[in-house]
Amino acid sequence: MEKFKLDGQIERLQGVCDENKLVWQFRRDTYPISMTIRPCNGVGEQMDMLANADENGYTSPNAFIRFSYEDGDIEYKTSETFSISDALFTKIKLIFKKMHLYYQQYFFRYVIENDLLSSAKFPEVKNAESFKQVQKDRENDGYHTDDDDDSDDDDDPDDDDADNDNGDVRGVCTESKGYDYEPVTVSPSESGAG
Numbered sequence: 282m283e284k285f286k287l288d289g290q291i292e293r294l295q296g297v298c299d300e301n302k303l304v305w306q307f308r309r310d311t312y313p314i315s316m317t318i319r320p321c322n323g324v325g326e327q328m329d330m331l332a333n334a335d336e337n338g339y340t341s342p343n344a345f346i347r348f349s350y351e352d353g354d355i356e357y358k359t360s361e362t363f364s365i366s367d368a369l370f371t372k373i374k375l376i377f378k379k380m381h382l383y384y385q386q387y388f389f390r391y392v393i394e395n396d397l398l399s400s401a402k403f404p405e406v407k408n409a410e411s412f413k414q415v416q417k418d419r420e421n422d423g424y425h426t427d428d429d430d431d432s433d434d435d436d437d438p439d440d441d442d443a444d445n446d447n448g449d450v451r452g453v454c455t456e457s458k459g460y461d462y463e464p465v466t467v468s469p470s471e472s473g474a475g
Contacts, residue, residue, distance in 0.1 A: 283387035290380045297372060301365070309384060315349040316377045320363070340364050348377040 291307075298305050298318070306317045320340050341361035348357050355378060365373075392398050 283383055283390055287380060287383040287387050290376055290383060294373070294376045294380070297369070297376065301369060307380060307384075309388075313349040313351050314381055314384065315347050316380065317345050317347045318373060319343075319345045346370075346373075348374060350378075350381050 294305055297303075302321045304319050304321055306319075308315045308317070320342065322342055340363050344359070344361040344363035346357055346359050346363055346365075348355060350356070355374060357374070
């Protein structure tokens with residue numbers, strides 16, 4: 282499904298680029314993932330750019346716009362003079378945003394399904410210690426937690442054993458602090474997997 286969505290955005294981008302005499306490159310082998318848009322560099326295309334310079338604005342033959350996702354935001358960089366309409370710029374930016382998302386989903390699924398990376402090497406979202414701190418804070422505020430019961434009942438699917446943390450994250454509502462997102466172990470029967 283992820284590959285299908287990614288391919289759909291690639292086809293859409295190719296159509297936009299064909300209509301506007303542009304070429305594109307999607308770099309996924311470096312960080313950050315980026316997409317570069319350039320004008321076509323054939324002699325015919327350069328003649329068309331010069332002929333339409335008054336109408337569409339001048340674009341340098343070696344100009345480019347490079348989009349990337351850095352620190353959660355889309356960044357872009359331009360080189361030389363690249364004249365495109367705001368509507369076209371926005372359309373290309375939104376296509377890149379979707380391509381970036383779908384590629385990450387496809388990549389992650391591919392890595393997991395083909396067992397290419399050990400789960401021990403997965404980056405941590407938040408560790409079990411931060412969850413235990415939330416539990417301590419709740420105890421101090423007078424709330425009961427499952428850890429108050431010292432029995433070691435391994436049959437309890439709600440047991441938040443740090444050694445059994447599978448990396449799932451879900452929201453925990455605390456009345457005194459609003460919503461807080463902390464790691465919680467979810468058994469396969471709870472998550473619908475299996």
